[in-house]
Amino acid sequence: MPLSARAGLYTARVLTTVTAGPYTIRGISVGGVYTSIAVPELGVLFDAGASPRSISALDTILLSHAHVDHVGALPALLGIRALQGKAKPPRVVMPAEIVGDLQHALEALARLQRWPLAIEAIGMVPGDELPLRGDLRVRAVRTFHPVPSLGYVIVRRVAKLRPELAGLPGPEIAARRRAGEDVTTYDDRLELAYVTDTLVSALDHAPELLQTRVLIVECTFLDERKSLADARAGCHIHLDEIIERADRFENEHIVVMHVSQIYRPDEVAGVLDARVPPALRKRIIPFVPAGSAWPG
Numbered sequence: 083m084p085l086s087a088r089a090g091l092y093t094a095r096v097l098t099t100v101t102a103g104p105y106t107i108r109g110i111s112v113g114g115v116y117t118s119i120a121v122p123e124l125g126v127l128f129d130a131g132a133s134p135r136s137i138s139a140l141d142t143i144l145l146s147h148a149h150v151d152h153v154g155a156l157p158a159l160l161g162i163r164a165l166q167g168k169a170k171p172p173r174v175v176m177p178a179e180i181v182g183d184l185q186h187a188l189e190a191l192a193r194l195q196r197w198p199l200a201i202e203a204i205g206m207v208p209g210d211e212l213p214l215r216g217d218l219r220v221r222a223v224r225t226f227h228p229v230p231s232l233g234y235v236i237v238r239r240v241a242k243l244r245p246e247l248a249g250l251p252g253p254e255i256a257a258r259r260r261a262g263e264d265v266t267t268y269d270d271r272l273e274l275a276y277v278t279d280t281l282v283s284a285l286d287h288a289p290e291l292l293q294t295r296v297l298i299v300e301c302t303f304l305d306e307r308k309s310l311a312d313a314r315a316g317c318h319i320h321l322d323e324i325i326e327r328a329d330r331f332e333n334e335h336i337v338v339m340h341v342s343q344i345y346r347p348d349e350v351a352g353v354l355d356a357r358v359p360p361a362l363r364k365r366i367i368p369f370v371p372a373g374s375a376w377p378g
Contacts, residue, residue, distance in 0.1 A: 178205030225280035
């Protein structure tokens with residue numbers, strides 16, 4: 083087999099790819115080991131716990147928190163970007179409390195490597211919004227973990243004609259616009275949300291998470307192999323808590339990720355089939371690789 087083919091096969095085995103509505107969800111996520119999930123249509127990478135070459139070119143990285151399984155591969159991603167000729171530092175969005183520490187860590191690693199590991203560091207707090215590109219913005223929401231943490235909602239702002247102007251001839255609308263009148267109004271469409279490493283109360287405090295078109299949410303523990311009390315002690319979500327809220331999810335698609343390695347990937351779908359109410363189960367997409375083994 084040619085080297086290029088073997089490399090492609092290795093990447094396919096390491097990375098998981100699912101489709102949720104108009105979005106490709108691609109990356110790797112094993113609870114407590116590593117998580118990096120790209121949504122190329124939105125131009126964002128959620129977390130940097132692994133450094134696959136094929137997703138390193140994305141220019142906006144949204145970090146949920148600074149545990150190493152979610153941020154430890156950031157220096158490697160920056161190094162790969164340098165090899166790819168990406169001269170502009172990526173925007174790295176993170177909880178405001180960790181900006182200084184992360185920058186100091188990268189500065190130390192840059193001295194060891196004798197090569198700059200530059201980022202555009204942007205700290206956010208719950209409720210903050212940041213333009214992404216075009217009509218897209220990212221909104222930070224509160225999550226609950228032992229260290230500073232955030233979830234993210236991608237919002238699409240759609241302009242439309244003010245209702246009271248509907249039916250007017252085009253030239254008259256254009257004349258009003260030229261005269262300085264604001265003829266448009268805006269709708270915020272909740273496209274996609276990412277929530278991981280948190281108590282389930284994040285969903286209760288930010289109900290907009292349950293209204294996004296696509297929700298990417300951790301579900302680290304799935305059954306009696308880890309008790310609900312133990313899951314909560316580690317500030318993680320148990321499937322029991324998803325089931326308790328089954329009638330509250332308005333999302334078209336729910337991608338469950340960050341599954342613990344105490345489960346085999348090939349048994350996850352069966353556990354969901356057996357435990358989740360059918361109306362909710364048909365919208366759930368498990369983000370796990372094919373086969374019986376986790377990557378790595």
